[in-house]
Amino acid sequence: MGHTLVEKILGRKLNREVRPGDMLTLPVDWCMVDDIMAPFAIEKFYEMGFTKLYDPDKVVFIYDHFLPTTRVEDVRQIKEADAFAKEQGIRHIHRTDGICHQLMVEKGYIKPGDIAFGTDSHTVTYGAMGAFSTGIGYTEMAAILGTGETWVKVPASIKVVIDGTLPENVTSKDVILKIIGDLSACGATYESMEFTGSAMEEMSIASRMTMANMVVEAGAKCGLFYPDEKTASYCGIETKEMLEALQPDEDATYEKELHYKAMDFVPVVACPSLVDQIKPVNEVKGTKVDQVFLGSCTNGRLEDLQMAAQILKGKKIAPYLKFIVTPASQKIYREALKDDTLEILSDAGAIITTPGCGLCCGRGGGILSDGEVVLATNNRNFLGRMGSSQSQIYLASPKTAAATALAGVITEP
Amino acid sequence: MGKVFRFHKDVDTDQIIASQYLLYPTVEEMKEHTFESLDSEFAKKVQKGDVVVAHENFGCGSSREQAPAVLKALGVKAVIAGSFARIFYRNAINIGLLVIINKELYYEVQSGDTVDVDLEKGLIITEKGSYPLAKLPKKMQEIMDMGGLIAALNKEA
Amino acid sequence: MEKTFTATIWVLGDDIDTDIILPTQYLALEHVEDMKPYAFSPLREDLAGKIQKGDMIVAGKNFGCGSSREQAPEVMKALGISCVVAKSFARIFYRNAINNGMLLLENDKLYDQVTEGDRATVTLGEKIEYKGKTYEISSLPTNLMEILEAGGLVAAMQKKNGKKVE
Amino acid sequence: MGMTMAEKIIALAAKVPVTRAGDIETVTVDRLMSNDGTTHLTIDMYHNQLKHPHIADPDKLVWFVDHNIPADSPKTAASHKKMREFAKEHQIAFYEGEGVCHQVMMERYVRPGELIFGADSHTCAYGALGAFGTGVGCTDYLYAMVTGTSWVLVPSTIQIRLNGKLKEGVCARDLILTIIGQIGAGGATYKVMEFVGEGMKSLTMADRISICNLCVEAGAKSALMEADEIALTYLKEHGRTPKAVLKSDEDAVFEQVITIDLGEIKPIVAKPHFVDNVAPAQECFGVKIDEAFLGSCNNGRLEDLRVAAQLIKGKKVAEGVRFLVVPASRSVYKEAIKEGLIDTFVQAGAMVMNPCCSVCWGACQGVIGQGETLISTGTRNFKGRAGHKDSYIYLASALTVTASAIAGEITTSDRV
Structure with missing residues (x-):
């Protein structure tokens, strides 16, 4: 009997066959620690009795949630992380480079087949590269920092097959939102999702990251x-064998299979305040919005900004509307400068902030008050996530965001 | 009679009320942060009728009217300083917060002393003696007499 | 950990996410004690103040979905919550809770029957008794039970590292 | 006896032929600027305290959301919402996220000879275009909004005569900090600081705005410069004409005359915690910094970004230093993109923010923590202004700030 991709990745690491339900102790290739969780993980690390990291070169510290700092206590997080990094000889630190998940991929840390853990739930993003990655708490991170390993129960898998070509106004964000809606917010709990089919093969790495990023919402x-080939060229690797070793077997067993025709997808939104409350944009069109947010580890990449710019070129956003654009990394910011994307967005009236988590994590970057409505391209619309619990968050694609910014009401691109 | 809270030279508007509180919806919500960086207990300790005494250039810095407004909301009866920054002075008069220029008092009193500002007699009275109140410029006295600029405006209208 | 205990019930709904359990703006407060008043605040502003030591939470499906913020189970533990009984739990929250020694119990029927303020009796690895009826709960996998019994992952690691537990 | 420039502008606004320092005049205000620092309170007073709420001339009002944008809390957002809705209802010119109010006012509104009230102390910046701008509180603002008028005590004038030219590596910022250090934080209280002399010819509009902007830190009611050819060219480029081009008469009476040789000015910093606590930059060499800020209504203009970018090109921000670069307006940002300056900053490791007041105001982005040190082109270094009450702010020129960001400690541009 064959193996799913997650079984292949985990088994390859341990050099043996693994099956769903097996409890494994896994060596870890990458530990990603963000600024919110670093001080807590450090505290637990010492509390556990560790004194030295198992391998400082496998640890990446990234400051993104609190930059730019909005409160005086934010700086404490950074200082404690800096001090620890210095003491332990951590070389991989990104203080102002952008959002952690973007950087882990963009800076070339993650390679196919890697095992990565991060102190943030959207660590699942690296699945776009064919790596096993998932979010953990800071206590567990502390244990991994000390031992270099942790336990994993091999998950069962859900296979999602999408064939064909997506309609012009649909992006990978609409696809993953629709799938989450179909599965429900807990429909894939404990499981591994695999995305395949010709539409997935067609997708850019950036679009794949958008989808992998959001599987935790199911x-x-x-x-x-x-x-x-796209993965290999992005990572700058040529090892064909490795790519072959990281494909599932044809006779692998799946807990569930979902089949979609790409042409059937339409632009959708996740309505307040749950990620699985999915409706076609057309069903909520005309809903007045106060703010539109384009950014985050889900949709803050160059192609996302370009999609919006294409719609907004030479036009102005609706009056009295706030349109906040936060590129996911400084590299993306520079690329978007180079091809005039930022200038087009700025001319349209966008407020372009420095890269970081921004509004998505609710610390700054456009917080909402009672009664305000935002349409956003990030990954969560939980009650109160972006400020007041009396505000409403709709999640959508960059194209829907741009069309909505233009009209001032929710609009299909 | 009120207690003295004594401050130094060049007390700026950021010390009176810091930027991060200015966008709070109401002065009531801001007032507990008054003088936070200089004396974090000030808002709790100050009582109606108390007096703020300071050296020169009190209220320098921004035009934020929240600065005199929080003092008034806390019940501060008067601010007595060697001199005032222009905008603060004008803002205080406009909202009816008594601001008195007196160069000596700063050297004569300590925090916690009692002091009385007697408007009828035109005197500042301390445990050690009394000081005449300087006259306000005429235009400003008119505004004070009417109970502040808004009251004046409502009378005109 | 006591094998049997009785607790007062607070009822929460489906999909109680980690932003509800503790909103982002309180995550960086220096101590978990400082975070306590804000637990569950987007949903029920006064709840944290009402919860007494030993109380239990009963909720619907997918409790703890959302981020990996471990402050969520930690703040619940600090509030003295003895356990959460839910139809199902989100994965990261589940793992974090165990690592903090916070007891989670899965049962898909109790939620539909309970009234807030009532009391229920839990017998670990066996059952919950509520208004004369019995609701089954299963026992944890061995490796998790070991962590839970050690008092959480920190204590388990201390043992491994031969560090004296204060 | 002649009149000063300030007296002439006030006489014009009061529609009287002559006025003198010390007189009180009722004036018609040409324009009323307000921002998110206080407008929510003005609106509350408008609704709750006025017997007959109305606006004399909505076309004179210009409102900005620039201090806390993007919003950092639900309370801030609520205050912004209140402003937005009021502006919409009363058709008040409203700019949200377009840049720092004073910069946008200079780009789009201010005309020589005007008398402008701004609910912000740095309104004195408008003197760079020969307008009398002064900061007021929200009650004064509301009075003027309702009546179209206000009263002013006509100020006396300190005339500052500038000769020569600034040396390379020295900025207008160094000049004004030197003057404030000389006359003290209360040295010009109630007075106008007027700048004249052949030295003016070498000062760009950006230099002039930077100089006038900071005069309030010496207590000044306003700052003034004659609208000369440089100013009038700027005005024309921005599609406007003067109300009146005025200057002080030869025989006007000045409170004080100060003569300064620009060639003598050296890089200078204002040390914590006051703007007049100045020292030659070299006295502070070696002071470790955690953050550097290039921006604000004082130094966030294209000229500032140009000199800074030129300095940092090919270099990197020191490890562990947060270097915030915040263009003063959307048009500055756009021009800076076109010239490649923004790319240079990002490449060097700076964080480029949306145009706004940023850490100069200290309540939104880039706030500093306990024990931290900031070197800033902002307007003030009051204790705690940029964040924690136990933190330190040094004020300096765009060049000195950028040099310090590269070095990780206070230094000047000739040393990096």
Whole structure:
């Protein structure tokens, strides 16, 4: 009997066959620690009796949630992380480079087949590269920092097959939202999701990251794409064998299979205040919005900004509307400068902030008051996540965001 | 009679009420942060009728009217300083917060002393003696007499 | 950990996410004690103040969905919550809770029957008794039970590292 | 006896032929600027305290959301919402996220000879275009909004005569900090600081705005410069004409005359915790910094970004230092993109923010923590202004700030 991709990745690491339900102790390739959780993980690390990291070169510290700082206590997080990094000889630190998940991929840390853990639930993003990655708490991170390993229960898998070509106004964000809606917010709990089919093969790495990023919103442990030529060229690797070793077997067993025709997808939104409250944009069109947010580890990449710019070129956003654009990394910011994307967005009236988590994590970058409505491209619309619990958050694609910014009401692109 | 809270030279508007509180919806919500960086207990300790005494250039810095407004909301009866920054002075008069220029008092009193500002007699009275109140410029006295600029405006209208 | 205990019930709904359990703006407060008043605040502003030591939470499906913020189970533990009984739990929250020694019990029927303020009796690895009826709960996998019994992952690691537990 | 420039502008606004320092005049205000620092309170007073709420001339009002944008809390957002809705209802010119109010006012509104009230102390910046701008509180603002008028005590004038030219590596910022250090934080209280002399010819509009902007830190009611050819060219480029081009008469009476040789000015910093606590930059060499800020109504203009970008090109921000670069307006941002300056900053490791007041105001982005040190082109270094009450702010020029960001400690541009 064959193996799913997650079984292949985990088994390859341990050099043996693994099956869903097996409890494994896994060596860890990458530990990603963000600024919110660093001080807590450090405290637990010492409390556990550790004195030295198992391998400082496998640890990446990234400051993104609190930059730019909005409160005086934010700085404490950074200082404590800096002090620890210095003491332990951590070389991989990104203080102002952008959002952690973007950087882990963009800076070349993650390679297909890697095992990565991060102190943030959207660590699942690296599944776009065919890596096993998932979010953990800071206590567990502390244990991994000390031992270099942790336990994993091999998950069962859900296979999602999408064939064909997506309609012009649909992006990978609409696809993953629709799938989450179909599965429900806990429909993939403990499981691995695999995305395949010709539409997935067509997708850029950036679009794949958008989808992998959001599998946690269906409860999944990881969301995987099969490494291919695009993955190899993005990572700058040529090892064909490795790519072959990281494909599922044809006779692998899946807990569930979902089949979609790409042409059937339409632009959708997740309505307040749950990620699985999915409706076609057309069903909520005309809903007045006060703010539109384009950014985050879900949709803050160059292609996302470009999609919006294409719609907004030479036009102005609706009066009295706030349109906040937060690129996911400084590299993306520079690329978007180079091809005039930022200038087009700024001319349209966008407020372009420095890269970081921004509004998505609710610390700054456009917080909402009672009664305000935002349409946002990020990954969560939980009650009160972006400020007042009396505000409303709709999640949508960059294209829907741009069309909505233009009209001032929710609009299909 | 009120207690003295004594401050130094060049007390700026950021010390009176810091920027991060200015966008709070109401002065009532801001007032507990008055003088936070200089004396974090000030808002709790100050009582109606108390007096703020300071050296020169009190209220320098921004035009934020929240600065005199929080003092008034806390019940501060008067601010007595060697001199005032222009905008603060004008803002205080406009909202009916008594601001008195007196160069000596700063050297004569300590925090916690009692002091009385007797408007009828035109005197500042301390345990050690009394000081005549300087006259306000005529235009400003008119505004004070009417109970502040808004009251004046409502009378005109 | 006591094998049997009785607790007062607070009822929460489906999909109680980690932003509800503790909103982002309170995550960086220096101590978990400082975070306590804000637990569950987007949903029920006064709840944290009402919860007494030993109380239990009964909720619907997908409790703890959302982020990996471990402050969520930690703040619940600090509030003295003895356990959460839910139809199902989100994965990361589940793992974090165990790592903090916070007891989670899965049962898909109790939620539909309970009234807030009532009391129920839990017998670990066996059952919950509520208004004369019995609701089954299963026992945890061995490796997790070991962590829970050690008092959480920190204590388990201390043992491994031969560090004296204060 | 002649009149000063300030007396002439006030006489014009009061529609009287002559006025003198010490007189009180009722004036018609040409324009009323307000921002999110206080407008929510003005609106509350408008609704709750006025017997007959109305606006004399909505076309004179210009409102900005620039201090806390993007919003950092639900309370801030609520205050912004109140402003937005009021502006919409009363058709008040409303700019949200377009940049720092004073910069946008200079780009789009201010005309020589005007008398402008701004609910912000740095309104004195408008003197760079020969307008009398002064900061007021929200009660004064509301009075003027309702009646179209206000009263002013006509100020006396300190005339500052500038000769020569600034040396390379020295900025207008160094000049004004030197003057404030000389006359003290209360040295110009109630007075106008007027700048004249052949030295003016070498000062760009950006230099002039920077100089006038900071005069309130010496207590000044306003700052003034004659609208000369440089100013009138700027005005024309921005599609406007003067109300009146005025200057002080030869025989006007000045409170004080100060003569300064620009060539003598050296890089200078204002040390914590006051703007007049100045020292030559070299006295502070070696002071470790945690954050550097280039921006604000004082130094967030294209000229500032140019000199800074030129300095940092090919270099990197020191490890562990947060270097915030915040263009003063959307048009500055756009021009800076076109010239490649923004790319240079990002490449060097700076964080480029949306145009706004940023850490100069200290309540939104880039706030500093306990024990931290900031070097800033902002307007003030009051204790705690940029964040924690136990933190330190040094004020300096765009060049000195950028040099310090590269070095990780206070230094000047000739040393990096």
